[in-house]
Amino acid sequence: MKTEPITHLSTPYDWLDRSLDSIHKANWYRFTQTITSKAGTIATVDGREMLMFASNNYLDLAGDRRLIDAAIAATEMYGTGSTGSRLVTGHLALHEELETAIADLKNTEAALVFSSGYLANLGAIAAIVGARDLILGDEYNHSCLKKGGLLSGAIAIDYQHLNLADLSVKLQQERSKYRRCLITTDSVFSMDGDLAPLREIMDLANQHDCMVLVDEAHGTGVFGDRGGGLTNALDIQQDLIQVGTLSKALGSLGGYVAGSAKLIDFLRNRAATWIYTTGLSPADTGAAIAAINIVKSENTIRQRLWENVGFFKQCLQSIGMQAIAFDSPIIAIEVGDITQTLQMAKHLREHGIFAPAIRPPTVPTPRIRLTLMASHTLEQIQFLMQCIEAC
Numbered sequence: 001m002k003t004e005p006i007t008h009l010s011t012p013y014d015w016l017d018r019s020l021d022s023i024h025k026a027n028w029y030r031f032t033q034t035i036t037s038k039a040g041t042i043a044t045v046d047g048r049e050m051l052m053f054a055s056n057n058y059l060d061l062a063g064d065r066r067l068i069d070a071a072i073a074a075t076e077m078y079g080t081g082s083t084g085s086r087l088v089t090g091h092l093a094l095h096e097e098l099e100t101a102i103a104d105l106k107n108t109e110a111a112l113v114f115s116s117g118y119l120a121n122l123g124a125i126a127a128i129v130g131a132r133d134l135i136l137g138d139e140y141n142h143s144c145l146k147k148g149g150l151l152s153g154a155i156a157i158d159y160q161h162l163n164l165a166d167l168s169v170k171l172q173q174e175r176s177k178y179r180r181c182l183i184t185t186d187s188v189f190s191m192d193g194d195l196a197p198l199r200e201i202m203d204l205a206n207q208h209d210c211m212v213l214v215d216e217a218h219g220t221g222v223f224g225d226r227g228g229g230l231t232n233a234l235d236i237q238q239d240l241i242q243v244g245t246l247s248k249a250l251g252s253l254g255g256y257v258a259g260s261a262k263l264i265d266f267l268r269n270r271a272a273t274w275i276y277t278t279g280l281s282p283a284d285t286g287a288a289i290a291a292i293n294i295v296k297s298e299n300t301i302r303q304r305l306w307e308n309v310g311f312f313k314q315c316l317q318s319i320g321m322q323a324i325a326f327d328s329p330i331i332a333i334e335v336g337d338i339t340q341t342l343q344m345a346k347h348l349r350e351h352g353i354f355a356p357a358i359r360p361p362t363v364p365t366p367r368i369r370l371t372l373m374a375s376h377t378l379e380q381i382q383f384l385m386q387c388i389e390a391c
């Protein structure tokens with residue numbers, strides 16, 4: 001019998017078209033813009049020079065000669081890759097040097113370096129808590145804290161953003177049902193720029209026998225006399241788990257967990273995102289060490305950053321505009337619905353300002369997320385203001 005060839009009218013991947021369609025319809029479609037210049041306040045974006053008001057390079061260290069030289073020196077000495085996982089062939093003396101430098105910066109007994117801040121949070125959370133445990137997290141925590149919770153298998157409950165009363169009620173209602181409890185929070189919220197009430201969170205944690213994990217991704221290098229982050233600026237001495245990234249103010253790549261020697265020893269044995277992945281590259285490691293030396297010793301860069309934040313705040317308020325917060329170099333302004341926010345981002349882009357609209361699902365409400373750098377000049381900030389005002 002002759003059989004007809006089977007013709008498939010559909011493929012198993014057709015759902016991709018439908019999903020992309022709905023992303024477009026919701027105005028949630030994202031795309032990349034190509035940068036062809038060195039990190040700094042001016043960037044060549046898709047072939048055009050623009051003023052950078054969107055990067056996390058708060059201290060402008062990503063283009064700093066000293067970091068570049070350190071990355072080159074580390075590459076010359078160790079090569080381009082670390083060749084294996086840290087527990088096999090990938091553990092370099094340079095990693096130890098970086099971990100010692102981080103522990104000193106954060107004033108902790110020890111630190112452990114991961115390949116990114118995202119992986120540091122995933123690995124730490126999934127190792128620290130499990131199915132019999134509870135995570136109470138700020139509802140606006142970064143994606144990696146939330147995904148770490150999912151990966152851990154613990155019951156994860158959000159408390160309202162910065163709302164200590166809600167956290168307290170949830171602790172009273174839920175804590176006793178679980179073995180361990182981990183409270184998680186960003187120190188500086190990446191899309192709002194506001195700060196977690198860390199001292200009060202620590203008090204609640206002590207009352208309810210909870211561990212605390214603070215993500216200092218946007219606090220490291222920016223807060224504290226030596227750039228140790230918000231925990232250091234608030235002089236929090238109690239035991240806690242500090243996570244952060246080397247990729248923002250420190251201008252490199254990689255993440256870390258800092259805390260007690262016992263915690264770090266445990267993570268070396270249990271954090272899957274540290275054990276089963278290649279060690280950080282020599283270039284990133286060398287650059288991060290150079291960055292930490294700079295942030296510890298050069299308070300003037302941080303002062304310039306805070307002067308710029310103060311100046312921008314004054315300018316915005318002088319035209320009656322508010323931001324979600326002026327507590328950090330992240331200044332988010334809400335200008336209406338998605339369409340209006342996209343229009344403003346377009347207007348800024350047309351005037352040579354790089355400051356994207358951030359939309360759901362990343363954030364609950366659309367906003368323009370502006371970030372200031374220590375090296376922005378007053379003229380650059382004034383130009384940004386003119387463009388905002390014209391809009």
Ligand SMILES: Cc1ncc(COP(=O)(O)O)c(C=O)c1O
Pocket residue numbers: 116117118119142144186190215217218244245246247254255
């Ligand atoms: C609060 C927060 N935590 C963690 C991360 C992840 O850090 P990394 O870029 O090093 O993976 C980010 C980066 O976007 C962040 O904003």
